[in-house]
Amino acid sequence: MNPTVLVVDDEKDIRELVQYNLERAGFRVVTCRDGAEGLKRAQASPPDAVVLDLLMPAMDGLNVLRALRTEPGTSGIPVLLLTARDSEMDKLLGFEYGADDYLTKPFSPRELTARVNALLRRTRPQTEEKLVEVEGLRIDPARHQVHYDGRALELTRREFGLLYHLARHPGRLFSREELLDKVWGYDYLGETRTVDVHVRRLRAKLEDGKDLIQTVIGSGYRLGPRASGD
Numbered sequence: 001m002n003p004t005v006l007v008v009d010d011e012k013d014i015r016e017l018v019q020y021n022l023e024r025a026g027f028r029v030v031t032c033r034d035g036a037e038g039l040k041r042a043q044a045s046p047p048d049a050v051v052l053d054l055l056m057p058a059m060d061g062l063n064v065l066r067a068l069r070t071e072p073g074t075s076g077i078p079v080l081l082l083t084a085r086d087s088e089m090d091k092l093l094g095f096e097y098g099a100d101d102y103l104t105k106p107f108s109p110r111e112l113t114a115r116v117n118a119l120l121r122r123t124r125p126q127t128e129e130k131l132v133e134v135e136g137l138r139i140d141p142a143r144h145q146v147h148y149d150g151r152a153l154e155l156t157r158r159e160f161g162l163l164y165h166l167a168r169h170p171g172r173l174f175s176r177e178e179l180l181d182k183v184w185g186y187d188y189l190g191e192t193r194t195v196d197v198h199v200r201r202l203r204a205k206l207e208d209g210k211d212l213i214q215t216v217i218g219s220g221y222r223l224g225p226r227a228s229g230d
Contacts, residue, residue: 003120004028008038008064009053009082014105018051018082021109022116035059039067042074049119051112054083054094062097069098069156076144076157078119082107095197098156122161122184132167135212135225139164148209155205158183162198166213166223175220195221 005027009015012033019029030047032038036059042050050068054061061081068074078100083090091102101115132139138147141164146153155163161183166174174182176192184194199221203210214224 002026002028003048004030005049005051005116006038006042006047007031007051008033008035008056008061009051010034010056011053014053014082017109018112021113022051025113025117027116035061035064039064042068042077043071046074046077048077049116050077050079051116052079052081052099054081054085054090062093065094065097065099072154075154076160078122078157080112080115080119092193092197095194096201098158098201100156100158118184122157132164134167134170135223136209137163137167137212139167148206153205155202158198159202159205162195163202163213163223166221170223173216173220173222179221 005022007015007018007022007029008031009018010033015031015033019031022029030041032041035056038050038052039059052061052064061083065079065081068077068079075098079098080101080103081094081099082103082105083094084105094102100119103112103115131141136149138145139160140146141160144157144160146155146160146163162179165179165182176195179195180192199213199215203213206212212223214222216222
């Protein structure tokens with residue numbers, strides 16, 4: 001069955017443009033004209049991906065995104081944000097809320113299709129991925145489950161992918177560019193600060209294990225041993 005993409009945008013022309021191009025690319029497309037309707041549809045029948053407008057009346061895209069990320073049934077759905085604004089703060093705020101990618105209007109239909117395809121490629125389960133246990137972490141990719149010292153963590157797909165990649169190579173230093181390539185995909189067109197945002201969110205969820213993800217100033221990140229006394 002072709003992947004289903006939920007498109008949520010209050011502009012009729014944008015909805016129709018996105019729907020037309022995604023359907024041409026082989027996707028099944030469901031459209032909604034406001035945030036509340038889109039959230040309800042995603043909760044009732046979770047799609048494979050969501051294309052979500054940031055600026056909508058009543059319930060905007062950030063509130064929809066936050067609601068999606070707080071519910072187990074929708075927390076792992078990849079989300080591409082659309083917006084008419086191109087400020088760095090808007091992008092970082094979107095990533096803080098759990099967005100996977102970001103596209104500014106006006107956009108190229110071909111780029112939109114490429115980004116949705118990239119999101120789905122990165123979220124498909126990989127049969128060669130195996131359970132990893134290191135430094136109190138237990139990461140099960142088959143079940144998309146993470147436990148730290150026995151405590152379950154609720155992670156988005158990007159957070160999961162980033163932590164899993166670091167945990168598979170404990171002690172190895174990765175630059176931000178390398179992490180974008182390995183976790184977001186070679187065709188990701190976003191900024192390296194995206195990695196910083198996701199690391200910050202992972203550390204918050206790890207709580208007393210936040211020091212597991214170590215920063216090497218000017219170089220990148222690695223997963224290292226817990227500090228002595230933990």
